[in-house]
Amino acid sequence: MKRFEFPSPLYCITDRTLSLGRSNLLVASALMDAGVRILQYREKTLSPRERYAECREIRALAKMHHALFIVNDDIGLALAVSADGVHVGQHDLPADAVRRAVGTKMIVGLSIENVHQLADSAADAADYFGVGPVFATATKDDAAPPLGLEGLRECVKKAKRPMVAIGGIKEANVRSVMGTGAQCAAIISDIVGAEDIGEKVGRILGVTEKSFP
Numbered sequence: 001m002k003r004f005e006f007p008s009p010l011y012c013i014t015d016r017t018l019s020l021g022r023s024n025l026l027v028a029s030a031l032m033d034a035g036v037r038i039l040q041y042r043e044k045t046l047s048p049r050e051r052y053a054e055c056r057e058i059r060a061l062a063k064m065h066h067a068l069f070i071v072n073d074d075i076g077l078a079l080a081v082s083a084d085g086v087h088v089g090q091h092d093l094p095a096d097a098v099r100r101a102v103g104t105k106m107i108v109g110l111s112i113e114n115v116h117q118l119a120d121s122a123a124d125a126a127d128y129f130g131v132g133p134v135f136a137t138a139t140k141d142d143a144a145p146p147l148g149l150e151g152l153r154e155c156v157k158k159a160k161r162p163m164v165a166i167g168g169i170k171e172a173n174v175r176s177v178m179g180t181g182a183q184c185a186a187i188i189s190d191i192v193g194a195e196d197i198g199e200k201v202g203r204i205l206g207v208t209e210k211s212f213p
Contacts, residue, residue, distance in 0.1 A: 133167020
């Protein structure tokens with residue numbers, strides 16, 4: 001299987017609770033119009049039917065913008081809307097089981113909370129790792145202890161897959177995160193909670209693209 005490569009140094013994730021009353025669809029449209037090419041749909045409060053309807057529309061937007069559309073946690077939803085990929089955590093199905101469920105054409109992302117989890121043989125089934133939290137974060141109630149930049153750097157050295165750093169990353173610290181060697185940075189609240197999403201994305205891309213391969 002061909003090695004996965006991030007198409008951009010910025011990985012955005014939806015969070016309707018932080019989006020100033022804007023819908024996930026409205027935020028996704030603004031993100032992709034601004035140049036975001038990797039978007040993960042994370043939604044815990046809507047019903048399955050509502051999430052399906054929303055994902056279908058966002059999936060269509062992603063195709064128009066040649067962006068990757070990843071669904072968080074929900075394998076069935078990812079398959080139902082023909083998403084580009086699905087992202088799972090340490091408490092979800094193991095990555096090798098997810099791979100068997102979705103096949104080889106769908107991207108599988110796996111959350112990594114510490115360097116020891118990189119040694120899990122099931123992790124080899126993932127295309128990329130989401131490593132963090134790097135810093136303290138309020139966007140995930142069950143977040144593991146922060147790795148810090150040194151912990152992230154250690155994971156970068158030992159990871160066998162491309163890595164997106166996640167957790168507490170903002171415009172103010174994204175340069176230091178990219179300096180660890182991580183290929184990509186995931187940002188949530190600092191972007192979806194911005195008054196002007198396009199302006200915020202433009203500034204962050206201006207920083208991250210300088211260190212992108």
